[in-house]
Amino acid sequence: MRLSDVVLLLNALWFGGAFVQFSIAQRNTLKILLPREERGNPIAPTLAASVAFLGGINLPIGILSLYLLAARPSFFQRIEAQLVLFLFFAACHFSQFAYNLPVLMRGGRVGVAYWPVLKGPMLRIFVIDAALFAANLGVALPLVSRP
Numbered sequence: 001m002r003l004s005d006v007v008l009l010l011n012a013l014w015f016g017g018a019f020v021q022f023s024i025a026q027r028n029t030l031k032i033l034l035p036r037e038e039r040g041n042p043i044a045p046t047l048a049a050s051v052a053f054l055g056g057i058n059l060p061i062g063i064l065s066l067y068l069l070a071a072r073p074s075f076f077q078r079i080e081a082q083l084v085l086f087l088f089f090a091a092c093h094f095s096q097f098a099y100n101l102p103v104l105m106r107g108g109r110v111g112v113a114y115w116p117v118l119k120g121p122m123l124r125i126f127v128i129d130a131a132l133f134a135a136n137l138g139v140a141l142p143l144v145s146r147p
Contacts, residue, residue, distance in 0.1 A: 004082070007135045008069040011089050015062030023055025032121050039122060061092055083143040090136035096129040 022029055029041065068076050092101040104117040110114050115122050
């Protein structure tokens with residue numbers, strides 16, 4: 001199995017998992033985002049329901065990764081297509097990582113705001129998105145120098 005195949009599989013698993021987390025397990029996501037003392041807040045159910053769109057965003061990205069891996073469409077054989085798509089996947093992961101950086105710089109959870117970036121599920125998300133950003137970029141960059 002090539003490195004690019006492994007990265008596509010990891011993309012599919014990660015973005016598919018994000019779909020499950022945000023769209024199916026909304027209550028569990030609420031436990032990650034809100035401190036225990038705020039879960040009874042009247043706005044909490046609205047927050048839990050609103051994260052479903054995050055799953056909706058992640059699902060097609062995961063499906064695209066799985067499609068490229070399983071179907072190996074002819075257009076994906078072109079280096080230009082591989083470059084663009086791996087850069088796209090890298091940007092998807094980077095955006096998730098980058099939006100946690102300001103939270104991290106503020107020290108994670110501040111009172112009832114934000115979420116703890118350096119512990120629990122958010123640390124795992126932070127690290128995996130950084131690693132998959134690097135992996136997708138690692139597949140894309142050598143493609144730039146190919147003829």
